[in-house]
Amino acid sequence: GAVVSQHPSWVICKSGTSVKIECRSLDFQATTMFWYRQFPKQSLMLMATSNEGSKATYEQGVEKDKFLINHASLTLSTLTVTSAHPEDSSFYICSAQRRGGSYEQYFGPGTRLTVT
Amino acid sequence: SQQGEEDPQALSIQEGENATMNCSYKTSINNLQWYRQNSGRGLVHLILIRSNEREKHSGRLRVTLDTSKKSSSLLITASRAADTASYFCATVRNSGNTPLVFGKGTRLSVIA
Numbered sequence A: 001g002a003v004v005s006q007h008p009s010w011v012i013c014k015s016g017t018s019v020k021i022e023c024r025s026l027d028f029q030a031t032t033m034f035w036y037r038q039f040p041k042q043s044l045m046l047m048a049t050s051n052e053g054s055k056a057t058y059e060q061g062v063e064k065d066k067f068l069i070n071h072a073s074l075t076l077s078t079l080t081v082t083s084a085h086p087e088d089s090s091f092y093i094c095s096a097q098r099r100g101g102s103y104e105q106y107f108g109p110g111t112r113l114t115v116t
Numbered sequence B: 001s002q003q004g005e006e007d008p009q010a011l012s013i014q015e016g017e018n019a020t021m022n023c024s025y026k027t028s029i030n031n032l033q034w035y036r037q038n039s040g041r042g043l044v045h046l047i048l049i050r051s052n053e054r055e056k057h058s059g060r061l062r063v064t065l066d067t068s069k070k071s072s073s074l075l076i077t078a079s080r081a082a083d084t085a086s087y088f089c090a091t092v093r094n095s096g097n098t099p100l101v102f103g104k105g106t107r108l109s110v111i112a
Helices: none
Strands: A004-007 A010-013 A019-025 A032-038 A044-053 A069-074 A074-081 A090-098 A104-109 A111-115 B005-007 B011-014 B018-024 B031-036 B043-050 B054-057 B061-067 B072-078 B086-091 B107-110
Touching: A004 A090, A010 A019, A019 A032, A019 A090, A019 A111, A032 A069, A032 A074, A044 A069, A074 A090, A074 B031, A104 B043, B005 B086, B011 B018, B018 B107, B031 B061, B031 B072, B031 B107, B043 B054, B043 B061, B043 B072
Parallel strands: A010 A111, B011 B107
Antiparallel strands: A004 A019, A019 A074, A032 A044, A032 A090, A069 A074, A090 A104, A090 A111, B005 B018, B018 B072, B031 B043, B031 B086, B054 B061, B061 B072, B086 B107
16 A cells, blocks of 8 residues: 555646646545655755645745645645746655654655756 | 765665665654665655664665764665665654655665
8 A cells, every 4th residue: 555646757848838747645645745856866855745725835945836736635736837947847756644654755656847 | 955965975886795875964853764766766665763763674674873973874785786776865853744854865886
């Protein structure tokens, strides 16, 4: 158990358009989901913490109006990159923490975003 | 922000040798976790060690934690070519729903 999926796995979009990335916990309920960004050959940087039914908490330097996060249910969180620019090209990874479970986070397979 | 540093940044060894990666962190923690990432893929959780534990084993993996030095090490014994990946340590500062703070990672190459 504890499978997290992301959709799409990769996406190419034109500069100025918006892209939505979904993160789903398939076999458990997740009250908290986290969104990370990873540039090539670098580590994961936390972008925001998403709690079901409340507003996301963004890390310093992450524009909340550009990276819209919606955690509408206990199994789904979405990240929308609005007005994407080439510098937003990155690997976006979500993780989910099981409701009432241990500290372990379960990671999705990631979404590769390329903005042309 | 990142919690700390992994050492070395890159490591290349022959198959069958042991690989040791170190991680240092800056703040007090509740637990420390090690993850593996194959190139361009998601993360795989390897092992979690709590702040009151000093050593933990899982298969060919051995993790140590020294909270006085704020450091941890990951040892992979009898390495295989399939162990080639990036390895990250990540810390959890408090109990509850707090995010992982990742180190910079070590890129391990195991040559057959």
